[in-house]
Amino acid sequence: MEHLKATYLIETPLPVDDAAAVLAGEQSSGTFVSVPGETAELKQRYAARVESVTPLEDVDSPSLPGCRAGDGPYHHAQVTIAWPAHNFGPNLPTLLSTVGGNLYELTQLSGVKLLDLELPESFADHFRGPAHGVGGSRRATGVEGRPLIGTIIKPSVGLTPEDTAAMVKTLAEAGIDFVKDDELMANPPHSPFDKRVDAVMRVVNDHADRTGKRVMVTFNISDERDAMHRHYDKVVESGNTAAMMSLNSVGLVGAKDICDRGELVIHGHRNGWGMFNRCPTLGMGFAAYQKLWRLAGVDQLHVNGIANKFWEPDDSVVASIESCLAPMAGMTPLLPVVSSGQWGGQAFETYRRTQTVDLLYMAGGGIMAHPSGPAAGVRSLQQAWQAAIDGLTLEQAAAQHEEFRQSVEKFGRK
């Protein structure tokens, strides 16, 4: 019998083995006592079982309200639960309801966070995973041996299609590999999707014709279902290679429906992710999260970056990059999208800690606000990454490369 396994951080005043058993019961039988129809055989074939329990530290007060299982101390433990895969079959939303459903409501727990998943191997028969991932993103942009260098159009809202196209022209001429819409920009009256695609792709296609370099632009197709497909069609017709979705806002079913088409590289924006992850004892960890989206077929996924402008610590960013690139049931790795407060300066620490160039490395101000202009900004990022790969320090790289030196002077103070 094949199993799905899920690992949680739990917090409970009960003996941790007992609390783990409650979680397994709630998410399989629901109730295996005193209901007609319950038999020992049913229980044997369908009940979730506790695979392992690793006690961690105790805390004095409960992290979350509503625990009614006693006073402290509250024990932390890492627990792994295994479900017979035939309980749900290859049904992505029901898988999520199984590992991340009513368990968050349990009064026996004062904390519960889904940390990771181990998928049945047979899922590879049903789920293709990313149609493009790292390799497809490289093929579409022609970038090898270094991270893709990308940027985002700002301000987030308000630009006309022509404004956006003018910015993309500047960026394409600067040598950028990738440009994305903001998650707040989808199909608003001031920049209708089709008009934005037309205006921007005139620039992108013209640039590709003249130089042979095709910039990947991820227009934000997030919308209702039929509209997303119309946007997708428009992007395919335009000659572009990719599109973007706000994953949490679209949801698993809408996202997989789009990813199943497989023509475009799908850039997964995780805005709203802090809601799931910022509380240390509630929600979901990134290792589990990226597996759900990889099953749905997303190709690129945001991970923040080293010394980012948001709240996430570097260790968490590094772990996220590693989890995107780790094997999963034979499926292609996700391309980690490094962003938030990035410029060339973080290339050194990013490479030292991850030892990979399979990244989409996004910088905003680091490109557009470079003292010698956007082309120098892109060059400064390429220089930083090549230096990091070659084992140079930031200081050595700044001594060798004028554009990178200028970026250190401008952005390196903070």
Place this chain on the structure above:
Amino acid sequence: MEHLKATYLIETPLPVDDAAAVLAGEQSSGTFVSVPGETAELKQRYAARVESVTPLEDVDSPSLPGCRAGDGPYHHAQVTIAWPAHNFGPNLPTLLSTVGGNLYELTQLSGVKLLDLELPESFADHFRGPAHGVGGSRRATGVEGRPLIGTIIKPSVGLTPEDTAAMVKTLAEAGIDFVKDDELMANPPHSPFDKRVDAVMRVVNDHADRTGKRVMVTFNISDERDAMHRHYDKVVESGNTAAMMSLNSVGLVGAKDICDRGELVIHGHRNGWGMFNRCPTLGMGFAAYQKLWRLAGVDQLHVNGIANKFWEPDDSVVASIESCLAPMAGMTPLLPVVSSGQWGGQAFETYRRTQTVDLLYMAGGGIMAHPSGPAAGVRSLQQAWQAAIDGLTLEQAAAQHEEFRQSVEKFGRK
């Protein structure tokens, strides 16, 4: 200019006005400084503005990690932000990214929870809202003047289609109005969706032919997009009136795509909801949550119940019921689904506090484990509700009604 408004609880060591301005900036311009293309006119037309700030209490330590804006005290405040509606248009996922996106990542905040939304009136031109809601659920079941009485098939997984049909037969004969699948039961190998519908609907249709009473059964159609539509078709063909989705697992786009069809009453299961709401200073409150799903067109939504078996306090349950039934941009109210540890005993407090019978009132053990059998269980719930509506106390009702008296004896101890 029309606006969308969102109200948040925030926690911050900064002056609360400053923190509110950061939130508004992040979720509109993204950056209105030092980027070419930013003009005063753009800012005027597209920037979100802070509508109001109500300071609340201070706390000594931060609720969430990653705040880098100073030491305590950490100020709580309720803030309302207004966005020009033309920033996103009637685009549901982008609306969610606007009010619930990257703001959860801000280092200026040590807590942020989306509490409520106020929608532009023009949304009614684009969003139908629930096609059925309270009125449609009543018409489909023929129940007036009291809550619909419902139950759930248990154990959650493992039963064959024939086992499930046999339970539904017992329940139909007991006089139940509504039966639902568990969220863990969708289309597994041991109970394929179509076979379960066939077996159960033979019972339901036969019962309707004989008695004139049509039980509403919400088969769990949660699945990938095309499979959900196949399941929906199957349910329509079977003569049934409703279907169920696990909303958080399916997502907004997949759910609206199904609700747009409008033939079936859609029962919205909120499993996973604790992930969004259990932390008092992170995520989303129910008032905002139910509006998103009402926009998507869901007809019935879970709210827990008074003295539920989960963590949620009664005040929160009462507020959730009220928000489902409150007006929203001219759209039909959602039918609140009261469940979790319910039997007739909670009818009195539920009615006293909500003064409504527009509920789907779900009991499991309270029906199936009644000492005189399921028919007595259903009668005990009807008796309890009629007594509550008539202003009787629990004790008076128990003195008048034998079935309810037995249920008090069995379930009233806890």
